[in-house]
Amino acid sequence: MVTIALKAAFVYYVVYWLDTFILSWQCLTRPIVIAPLAGLVMGDFHTGIVMGAALESIFMGISAIGGAIPADATTSSVIAVAYTILTGASIEEGLAIAMPIGTAMSSFGGLLTPLWASLAPFWEKLAVEANPKKFLIVNILVSFFTMPFVNAIVLFFAVAYGVEGLNSLLASLPVWVMTGLGAASGMMLAVGFAILTSMIWSGDVAIFFFVGYVLVKYAGLGTVPIAIIGAAIAISLFMSDKKLSDLKTSLTNTQVNVNDDEEDFF
Amino acid sequence: MVTIALKAAFVYYVVYWLDTFILSWQCLTRPIVIAPLAGLVMGDFHTGIVMGAALESIFMGISAIGGAIPADATTSSVIAVAYTILTGASIEEGLAIAMPIGTAMSSFGGLLTPLWASLAPFWEKLAVEANPKKFLIVNILVSFFTMPFVNAIVLFFAVAYGVEGLNSLLASLPVWVMTGLGAASGMMLAVGFAILTSMIWSGDVAIFFFVGYVLVKYAGLGTVPIAIIGAAIAISLFMSDKKLSDLKTSLTNTQVNVNDDEEDFF
Amino acid sequence: MVTIALKAAFVYYVVYWLDTFILSWQCLTRPIVIAPLAGLVMGDFHTGIVMGAALESIFMGISAIGGAIPADATTSSVIAVAYTILTGASIEEGLAIAMPIGTAMSSFGGLLTPLWASLAPFWEKLAVEANPKKFLIVNILVSFFTMPFVNAIVLFFAVAYGVEGLNSLLASLPVWVMTGLGAASGMMLAVGFAILTSMIWSGDVAIFFFVGYVLVKYAGLGTVPIAIIGAAIAISLFMSDKKLSDLKTSLTNTQVNVNDDEEDFF
Amino acid sequence: MAKKILSQEENSVLKSMFLRSHTVFINFNMVKMEANCFTITMAPAIESIYGDDIEEKKEAYLRHQNFFNTHAVALSFIAGLAYAMEKEKKETGAVDGQTIESIKAALMGPTAGMFDSLFFNCLRVIAAGIGIGLCADGNFLGTIIFILLYGVSQSVFKYILINLGYVYGTSFIDMVFETGLMTSLTKSASVLGLIMVGAMTAQMVNVPLNWTLTVGQTSVVVNDIINQIFPGLLGVVLLFTLVSLIKKGKRPTQLIFGILAIAILGALIGIF
C-alpha cells in the first residue's frame, strides 16, 4: 500500500513538474497522458490506458479557464488508477471515486492559493536584481516545492490512508480560515491591477478606466467587444493627434519657406 | 370624533409643513415620528409610539424615489392612530386600515399633481422679478395651502366621516378626468426638459441628445453608466480642443519670434 | 380545369408583373386586391371579393421585411380562389388550403433565390455599359421571365394537377441541393457587402466596421441606435477636422498679414 | 487646484444657502420638480454676485428656475458648484449660462441614483431599524434616535457638501480659465448635458397614448406601432415641439395649460 502510494505520488510529481517546462500547458497533466503513465509505474499499464480514456471523457468538459479550476483532473486520475490497482476494484469503481476526490483536491489547492500569492513580492524583488540566471534557477527550485509537491504529499496520504483522511483534514480547519483565504484570493488580484493602473494612469484619460468598467458591469459586454470599442477610441485619438502634427509640420515648413522667400527677396 | 379629527388634521398639517423647512426631507413625516406625535396630541402617547414602530415597519419598503409615491405613509399613520384611539380598537385593527387608506390618499394626491404643475409658470414669472425675498415669502405662503393643507382637510373628513367617504369622493369623479390628469403629469415633465434643452442645444452637438436617449431605450443603461460614458466623450472633446489651443499658442509664439529675429536681423 | 388553371396563372402573372411598375410595392399583390381580380377573371367576382377579405386577414400578420418571406400570400390567394371556384368547395375549405400552399410556394421560391442571385454580375456588366435605355429594357424583358413567370407555371400545374404534384416535385430534389441553395443565399449577401466595404474601406477607420459588428453581436443593438451612435462619432470627427481647418485658415491669414505688414514696412 | 480660503462673505452666503437648501420639496411639482428650492437656495449667491445688475440677476434667477431633480443632499453639492460657476461668470466671464445649465443637467441623474441608495435606502433603513426596536417597547427615544441618525446627519452632509461643491468648483474653473479654454469647456459641458437630458427624457417623459384603432375587423394599438418606429417617439416629438414653441417665444404657462387641455380632452375622446 505504501509502496503504491509512493509510486503514485512520484509519477504525479514528476509529470506535473515536467508539464511546466516542456510542450505546453495542461498537456502531460491531462488524464489521458498521466493515467497510462501511472498505470505503467504501478505495474498495470493496460488498466492505466483504459482508465485514461474514461477519465479524459469525464474531465474533458471541466474547463480551467481564467485561473479557476473546479476539479483537479490530474490528482484524481492518479488516485483513481492507484485505487483500482491497489484494491483490485473494477474500473467502474475506480472511476466513481475520481470526481469527489478531484473536487476535494481542488478545494484543498484553493486553500493554498494565498500562500503562493504571498510569494509575489519575493519574485518581484528577485526580478529587480536583474540577474536572470538566478531568477530562473530560483524559480525552478521553488517550483520543486510548490503545487506539485504539496499535492504529491496529499496524494500519498490519500492513497495510503484513504480518502476519509483527506476529508477529515480539511474539516479540522476552522471554517473562518477557509472563508478568509477564499476572500483573500479575489482581493489579491487587485494588487496586480493596481500596479498596472498606477503605471498607465494619467488624469486626463482616467475616465476611460470607468468606461471599461461600466461596459462590463452595466452593459454586460466581455473583453473582446470592449477591446474593439477601445481600439476604435484609441485609434481615433491617435489619428486626431496625427492630423494635428501634420498641420504643425506643414505650417512650420510654410514659415520656413516664408523666411526663405524673404531671404531670396533681399 | 370631530375633535379628534381636528387634532389629527392639525398635527398632520404642522408636522408635514415643518418637514419642508427643517432637518431634511421625509424625516418628520415618517410614521416613526408622526405617529407618536399624533398619539401625544390625541391623548394616548404610548399607543402612538407603539403604532409608530409597527407603521414604520409596514411603510419602510415603500420607497418614494424619483417623484412617485405609491402609498402615503404620513396620512395613513395619522388616520390609523386616530382610528385606534377613537374606536378603542386594537392596535392590529388600526394597522389593518393603514395601507388601504395610504393608497387611496396617494391616488388622491396624484389627482392634484397637475394643479401644482400648473403653478410652474407662476413661479417662473415670480423668480424673474429678481426679488428673492418676495419669492421666498410667496413660496412659504403658498406652501400653507398646498399638499399638506389639502391632505389635512381630507384627513379630517376621513377621520370624522369614515374611509368610505373618501372612496366615494374619488369614485364620483368621471374616469376620464383622472385619466387625463394622469396622462398630463408624464407629459408635463417634458416642459422642464424642453426649457433645459433649448438652453444647451446647438446644431453640431445635437446628436448627443439622441445618444443619451438610445443608450437608455435600446441599450437599457441607467444614468450612472451613461454619465461615465458621457464624461469620457466630453473630456476627450475638451482635451482635443486643448491640444489645438496649445498648438495655436506655440505657433503664434514662433511667429512672433520669427518676426523678432527678423527685426534683430535688420 | 385547365382553363381555370390558365386563367389563374394569367391573372397572377399580369398582376404580379404590374406590381413591379406601378403604385408601390406589395400593393396589387396583396390578397385583398388579387383575390377579387382572380375571382373576376374566373367568373365568380363575389367569391373573389369575400375570399380576398378573409385571405388578407390571414396573411396580414405575415410580414415580409428584410427580404425573407415566410409564406407567399399572392400565389396562395389565387390558388385558394381557383380551388373554391373549381371544386365548388365552401369558402372555408378554400381558405384551409391557402396557408400550406403559401408555405410550399415560398420554399419553392427560396429554391430559386441563388438563381436570381447569379444574375447579379450580369446586371452589373450591363449597367457599366452606360446605356440606360438598354438597361431598362433588358430589366423589363428579364422581369417577364423571373419570379412571376416561374410562379405562374407552378401555379398552373398546382391548380391543374393538384397540390400533391407540387409537393412531390419539391420532394424529388435531393435534400442536399435544397440545403446547399439555402446555405448559398446567406453567404451571397456577403458579396454585396464586400463590394461596399472595398469601396469605403481605409486602414485608419477600418476598426469601425468591427464597432458596428460588435454592437449588433454583443450589445444586441439594432440599426437605428447604431446609426445614431455612429452619427455622433462621424459628426464629432467632422467637427474636430473643422476646428483644425479653421485654425489653419486663421493661421495662414495671420502669416499673410505678417508678410503684408512687412512689405508695408519696407 | 489648491484649497481656497473662503472670504467672510462667501462663508455667510454658503451658510445661508445651506439653511435654504432644506426646502427641497417646497411647492414641488412635476414640471420643475425641485426648481423652487434651487432658486431659493441660489438667491443669496445671486444677490451677492450680481448686486445691482438687475438684468443679469433676472437671467440667473430664470436659469435656476429650470427643471431640477436630485436627492436632497446632492442638491446642496450642486448648489455649491453653481455658486462657484455664477461667480466665475460674473467676475471673469469665463463661464456662461449654458455651461452652468449643462453641468447642472449632467449631474442630476447620477447623483439622484447614488444619493437615493445611500441615504434613502440605506441610512434611513438603518435608522428606522434602530428606532423601531425602541418604539416597539413604547420608548419615545426610538423616535429621537431616528431623527438624529437620519434627519440630522443628512443636514450635516448637506453642510459639508455645499462647501465642497463651492471650493472644488472654483478651483476647477480657475484651472480651465488659466488655460483659456472656456469655449471648449462650454461645448464639452453641453455634450454631457445633452446626453443626460436625452437619457432623462427617455426615462421620464411619457405620452401614455392608449388608442386602439379599430377599422373593419382589425384593430391596431397605435402606440405599439409608433414605438416600433422609434421607442418613445411621441415623447421625443412632444419635447421638440415644446422646444420649438419656446424658441418661438411661447411662455411655459401656455405650454402647461396646453398639455393639460390636450390630456383631458384626449382622455375624454378616449385616446389616453
Place this chain on the structure above:
Amino acid sequence: MAKKILSQEENSVLKSMFLRSHTVFINFNMVKMEANCFTITMAPAIESIYGDDIEEKKEAYLRHQNFFNTHAVALSFIAGLAYAMEKEKKETGAVDGQTIESIKAALMGPTAGMFDSLFFNCLRVIAAGIGIGLCADGNFLGTIIFILLYGVSQSVFKYILINLGYVYGTSFIDMVFETGLMTSLTKSASVLGLIMVGAMTAQMVNVPLNWTLTVGQTSVVVNDIINQIFPGLLGVVLLFTLVSLIKKGKRPTQLIFGILAIAILGALIGIF
C-alpha cells in the same frame, strides 16, 4: 441652407426618377437586392449630369449598381440625395464616389427599420383593416380603398421625398464645400458607412455551417466552437476573403458562382 429653386431640367429629372423609383423589386436578388431599381432610378440623373462623359457615366452606373436595400419609399429619398451628390461631384468636384457610397450605406439600415414599420406595419394594416370590412360584405370598394390608402399614398410620399432628398442634399453639400472640408466629410461618412456595413454584416451575412466533427467517442459542433472565438466569425472571414478577392480584380460573377459551388458541395459532403 436656403431652399433652392429648381431649374426645369432638375424638375424633369426628378419626375422621371420618381416614376422609375417604383420598380423597387425589379429583378430583386439576394446579392444586390434593390440595386437594379436604384440604377434605373438614377439613370435620368446620371445622363443629365454627365452627358457625354462616358467614363464618368460608367463609374456612376457601377456605383449605383451596388448592394442596396431599404423600404420602397425611403429609396426615393436616398435617390434624391444621390442625385444632389452626383451633381456636386461633377460640377464642383466637392464630393467623391466614396462619400456617395458611404452615405448610401449609412442610410439603408435605419431608414429600412423606420419606413417598414411606418408603411408596411402601420399604414398597410390600417388600409387593409378598412378594406377587409367592406370586402367581407362582397363590396369591391374595399379593394379600391385599400389601393388608394396604401398604394397611392406610398406613391405620393415617394414623390415628396425624392424632391426633399434632392433639395436638402444640395444645400448640405454646398455648405460643406464652401468650408473646404470635403475630405473630412468623406472620412466621416466612411466611418458611419463602415459602422453600418459592419452592423448589417452582423445581422444578415450567415454561413450556416452545420458540421459536427465526431472523432473517437466525442463530437464537436464546429460552428459552436467558432462562434465562441468570435460570434459570426465565419461570416466575417467570408466577407474579408471576398473583399481581398475583389481587390485582386476578381469579378462578382466569379465570387457568386464560387459561393454557389461551395455551398452545394458543402451540402453534398454534409457540412452545411
Place this chain on the structure above:
Amino acid sequence: MAKKILSQEENSVLKSMFLRSHTVFINFNMVKMEANCFTITMAPAIESIYGDDIEEKKEAYLRHQNFFNTHAVALSFIAGLAYAMEKEKKETGAVDGQTIESIKAALMGPTAGMFDSLFFNCLRVIAAGIGIGLCADGNFLGTIIFILLYGVSQSVFKYILINLGYVYGTSFIDMVFETGLMTSLTKSASVLGLIMVGAMTAQMVNVPLNWTLTVGQTSVVVNDIINQIFPGLLGVVLLFTLVSLIKKGKRPTQLIFGILAIAILGALIGIF
C-alpha cells in the same frame, strides 16, 4: 511596413524566448498570475538589449514582473511584441515603459478569450476525442496522438507567433517613430490599456463582503446597498486604495499581507 530580415542575434534571442515561454505556469499565483513566466521569457531580450545598463535592466525586469494573464500560446505573441518594443525603447527612445505596459494590458483580455476557445476548448477536445477512441481499446497510441496534436502543435504555434509578434511589432513601431507621434501613441495605448484594466477589474476583482447588519428588527445586506450605489464599488475602492498606497511607496509585499490579514480577520468577525 516591410518584412524585416532578422539578424542572427535576434534569431537566437527569439529562439531562447520561445523555449522559456513554455513555463507559463511556473510559480503561478493569483497576484501576478503568469508574470514569472513573462519575466523568464523576456530575460534573453532584456539582456541582449540593455547589456550592461543595470538601471534600465532593473526597470525592464520590474516591468515584466507585472500582473500578466493570457493563454499560453498568446503569451508568446505578446512576448515577441514586447521584445520589439523594448528594443525600440533602447535604440531610438521612441517607446517608453508606459506604452509597453498599456499595450500588454490591452492585449491580455481579448487574446485570452480567443486563444482559450481556439486551443483549450477546440483543439484539445478534438485531440482528446481521437486519443480516447484508441485508449479505450487499450492502445497507448491514443496518448501519443493526443500529445502530438495538442501539446506539440501548441508549441509550434508559440514558435510562429513569437516571431510574428517581433516582426510585426518592430515595423509598426518604426512607422510611428518616423512620423514623430510617440507621445500620441503612448496616450492612445494608455486609453486602450485603461479601458481593458477597467474591464478586467470589473470581471475579476471581487470583495466578497458577506455582512448582514441587523439593527433592531431590520437587517440590511450591506453588500447589496453598496452595489446599488455602484456595482462592485468595494472592488474599485480597494483598487484605488492600493494604487494610492503604491504611489506612496508601499511595497507589494505589504499590500498582499495586508489583504491576507484583513481577509482572515474579516472572516473571523464574520463580515466575509
